[in-house]
Amino acid sequence: MTLRHLILMRHGETDWNAQARLQGHRDIPLNEVGQRQALAAAPSVAALSPELVISSDLSRARSTAAPVGGLLGLTVGIDVRLRETSMGRWEGLTREDVTAGWPGEWERWRTTSAHSSPPEGESRWQVAQRAAEVVAEVDASDAERALLVAHGGLIVGLTGLLLDLPEDAWATLIGIGNCHWVVLHRFMGSWRLHSYNAGLGGVILPGGDEELAGA
Numbered sequence: 001m002t003l004r005h006l007i008l009m010r011h012g013e014t015d016w017n018a019q020a021r022l023q024g025h026r027d028i029p030l031n032e033v034g035q036r037q038a039l040a041a042a043p044s045v046a047a048l049s050p051e052l053v054i055s056s057d058l059s060r061a062r063s064t065a066a067p068v069g070g071l072l073g074l075t076v077g078i079d080v081r082l083r084e085t086s087m088g089r090w091e092g093l094t095r096e097d098v099t100a101g102w103p104g105e106w107e108r109w110r111t112t113s114a115h116s117s118p119p120e121g122e123s124r125w126q127v128a129q130r131a132a133e134v135v136a137e138v139d140a141s142d143a144e145r146a147l148l149v150a151h152g153g154l155i156v157g158l159t160g161l162l163l164d165l166p167e168d169a170w171a172t173l174i175g176i177g178n179c180h181w182v183v184l185h186r187f188m189g190s191w192r193l194h195s196y197n198a199g200l201g202g203v204i205l206p207g208g209d210e211e212l213a214g215a
Contacts, residue, residue: 003138005145006162006191007048008155009068009181011060012037017178020094023060023151024087024121030063037179041200042067045181050074050147054134056082058151064179065149076149081130084151088121114160114167124170128157135162152176159184162191 012034016023030038045068054077055065062078069076090098098106102119109116117123131154138146150158152175159182160170173196176182180199184191 001139001186001189002142002144003135003146004186005048005050005194006135006184006186007045007050007145007147007181008158008176008184009041009045009064009147009149010152010155010176010178011056011058011064011149012041013178014060016092022087022090022093022098024084024091025058026091027058027060029059034060034178035063038064039067041179042071044200045147046071048145048147048183050145051143052077052138052141053147053149054079054082054138055149056080056084056151056154058083061149061151065147068147068149079134081134082148082150082154085124085127085153085157086118086120086122088118090118090121111171112168114157114170116171124153124157124160125167127154128161131158132161155182159193159196163193164190 012030014023014028014034015031016028018031050072053065053069053072053074055061057078057080061082062076065076095106109118114125115123131150134148155176156173157170160173162184176197177199180197183195183198185194
């Protein structure tokens with residue numbers, strides 16, 4: 001195991017983020033705000049000195065990773081396992097749509113264990129497991145610092161898994177703001193939380209459902 005620092009960065013804003021629509025696997029690009037966020041955040045993330053950068057295959061993540069890779073002179077790797085949680089039949093819908101169509105399911109998904117999932121979608125546990133495969137492969141390389149550019153739901157699940165949090169506590173982690181990040185540090189063989197939801201906007205306090213994992 002060589003990996004000592006792991007940075008997990010969420011992509012910038014998309015139109016669907018602004019509309020509070022669940023994106024999941026839909027390939028929604030960054031909007032103008034998201035593009036500016038990615039450019040603004042890149043120097044701060046690059047200053048954390050990752051030795052490699054790997055992005056989800058979805059364009060909103062790739063467009064967020066590109067400015068960081070450019071500053072570092074690194075080619076951004078692409079890995080489909082870093083794709084956002086599949087939201088199944090909820091993709092493209094708002095919270096109001098979901099609560100109207102699936103009474104009680106929204107709150108159950110938000111507040112129950114890591115194994116809860118939207119209809120025909122993925123659970124936090126499933127997403128964390130595939131993302132952890134990427135971390136394990138990076139850990140087998142000679143890199144000490146790595147940046148994964150991905151999605152809010154995936155970052156929440158992977159953070160819970162790497163920190164060995166009880167599965168029924170994963171839903172208590174708030175979502176990650178657009179172009180914000182989590183930093184994990186390995187100490188004596190275990191991952192420790194260094195920063196959570198860090199970014200240029202400072203600390204983001206949860207407001208209603210704005211910071212939902214998977215949004």
